Amino acid sequence: xxxxxxKAGVRTTVQDLGRPGLAHLGVPRSxxxxxxxxxLANRLxxxxxxxxxxxxTLGGLRxxxxxxxxxxxxxxxxxxxxxxxxxxxELPLAVPAGAVIxxxxxxxxxxxxxxxxxxxxxxxxxxxxxTDTLSGLGPGPVRDGDVLPVGPPTALPPGVDVALxxxxxxxxxxxxxxxxxxxxFTADAWRTLLGADYRVSPQTDRxxxxxxxxxxxxxxxxxxxxxxxxxxxxxxPADGQPLIFLADHPTTGGYPVIGVVDPSDVDRLAQARPGTxxxxxxxxxxxxxxxxxxxxxxxx
Amino acid sequence: xxxLPGDDAVSAAYDLLTDLRDRGELTAAEIVPAARTVLLDxxxxxxxVFRLLPQDLSxxxxxxxxxRQITIGTRYDGEDLDxxxxxxxxxxxxxxxxxxxxxxxxxxxxxxxxxxxxxxLGPRHHVPRRASPRTRVPAGTVALAGPYSxxxxxxxxxxxxxxxxxxxxxxxxxxxxxALLTPGTIVRFAEET
Numbered sequence: 001x002x003x004x005x006x007k008a009g010v011r012t013t014v015q016d017l018g019r020p021g022l023a024h025l026g027v028p029r030s031x032x033x034x035x036x037x038x039x040l041a042n043r044l045x046x047x048x049x050x051x052x053x054x055x056x057t058l059g060g061l062r063x064x065x066x067x068x069x070x071x072x073x074x075x076x077x078x079x080x081x082x083x084x085x086x087x088x089x090e091l092p093l094a095v096p097a098g099a100v101i102x103x104x105x106x107x108x109x110x111x112x113x114x115x116x117x118x119x120x121x122x123x124x125x126x127x128x129x130x131t132d133t134l135s136g137l138g139p140g141p142v143r144d145g146d147v148l149p150v151g152p153p154t155a156l157p158p159g160v161d162v163a164l165x166x167x168x169x170x171x172x173x174x175x176x177x178x179x180x181x182x183x184x185f186t187a188d189a190w191r192t193l194l195g196a197d198y199r200v201s202p203q204t205d206r207x208x209x210x211x212x213x214x215x216x217x218x219x220x221x222x223x224x225x226x227x228x229x230x231x232x233x234x235x236x237p238a239d240g241q242p243l244i245f246l247a248d249h250p251t252t253g254g255y256p257v258i259g260v261v262d263p264s265d266v267d268r269l270a271q272a273r274p275g276t277x278x279x280x281x282x283x284x285x286x287x288x289x290x291x292x293x294x295x296x297x298x299x300x
Numbered sequence: 301x302x303x304l305p306g307d308d309a310v311s312a313a314y315d316l317l318t319d320l321r322d323r324g325e326l327t328a329a330e331i332v333p334a335a336r337t338v339l340l341d342x343x344x345x346x347x348x349v350f351r352l353l354p355q356d357l358s359x360x361x362x363x364x365x366x367x368r369q370i371t372i373g374t375r376y377d378g379e380d381l382d383x384x385x386x387x388x389x390x391x392x393x394x395x396x397x398x399x400x401x402x403x404x405x406x407x408x409x410x411x412x413x414x415x416x417x418x419x420x421l422g423p424r425h426h427v428p429r430r431a432s433p434r435t436r437v438p439a440g441t442v443a444l445a446g447p448y449s450x451x452x453x454x455x456x457x458x459x460x461x462x463x464x465x466x467x468x469x470x471x472x473x474x475x476x477x478x479a480l481l482t483p484g485t486i487v488r489f490a491e492e493t
Binding site: 020021023024025026027028135136180227228229251252 | 301303314329330331332333334335336337338339341342408409410411412413414415416417454473477478479482483
């Protein structure tokens with residue numbers, strides 16, 4: 001089985017849940033930016049959660065199924081057609097052999113996920129089929145004319161009447177924990193971070209979401225020796241404009257981390273279009289943090 | 301993130317934590333050593349980590365059974381060799397003698413898959429980064445910056461002082477682990493002509 005890519009769109013990559021556990025070798029985690037959306041797409045397509053699908057930034061994908069298959073579309077909402085007929089996102093969709101699938105430009109959010117029953121079966125690299133845009137591991141970005149292999153389906157798609165859709169909001173509230181280097185900043189910087197409006201900058205990619213807004217001022221100048229960084233870390237370079245690390249972030253960094261976005265909010269951040277207003281609120285209690293951390297580590 | 305006084309304490313903490321994880325006494329998705337810190341991610345019970353760590357890491361350091369030892373054959377013909385010689389107050393042969401005479405240790409990896417930060421040079425032989433980074437440094441280039449020596453695993457931009465090159469493959473997906481230089485590995489450079 002295979003999926004023939006007629007038009008790849010602006011930026012389409014193969015993604016699964018990435019390569020966690022190799023950061024000590026300098027290997028980024030990578031994986032779907034909105035991991036929750038990919039997991040849902042896989043569930044709907046009858047796949048295990050770690051199957052590979054397509055991450056389609058801003059839509060524009062046209063593909064042909066060379067055999068009958070099941071697929072599911074999740075993430076940023078927008079028009080989907082199969083054989084020119086409108087199809088429902090967030091439901092298992094039966095696609096006849098030869099049918100053309102069109103995923104249009106989303107009406108909100110950034111990234112659409114397409115899972116096919118059996119998963120995209122490109123060869124895994126270090127246990128993952130994800131394209132890592134920082135280190136170049138995994139398959140290259142999907143291009144017009146690519147024929148992507150599809151694995152044998154492992155289960156029947158579930159019976160679903162309705163799946164809850166998370167509409168990407170026009171403004172985001174992100175819960176934030178004090179970071180390991182919050183003491184490198186003035187007390188004012190932390191107040192600014194929690195009080196001011198930031199906006200997602202157009203210079204946002206799979207490595208990080210850059211924000212624009214009031215600069216965060218340092219209390220300690222000088223260089224920080226490189227140290228490990230986590231998903232959601234808010235790194236503040238010399239210009240004081242925060243950058244929040246997403247899936248393809250480097251494993252170590254040399255700019256101080258003022259705070260860390262709660263892991264459960266990172267998916268929503270990854271859907272935020274340039275211009276989206278961002279507000280930070282202090283994450284509530286220590287207990288919640290541990291729960292959130294556990295979710296991250298044990299999720300398959 | 302655990303902050304530590306220096307290289308030795310970082311490697312002791314890293315060895316201890318990975319050992320505890322291998323024995324099933326600690327759950328952690330990532331254990332990432334760096335210059336002065338060890339980062340743990342995906343730990344269900346952070347307080348437990350602090351209970352497991354001894355008060356004085358340098359004293360209580362478990363001697364790792366046998367660290368891996370690797371020799372990297374190097375041709376010393378880097379573009380910055382003369383600059384480094386000037387900074388060290390010696391000539392090309394002097395740089396080669398110091399670099400091949402040093403026992404390095406992989407303090408941590410970062411920057412790119414398989415890029416290892418090697419410590420071992422004395423403070424007198426630390427060098428600044430170049431004022432402007434090169435847009436492309438070829439794979440296998442042996443370089444210096446700050447207290448570290450390193451080898452570029454793949455071609456990439458870089459601001460380190462280039463002193464030579466090796467034919468060794470630093471990152472090979474066919475190997476397990478894929479990185480030739482993993483944290484704790486002892487490294488020596490040998491001159492190849």
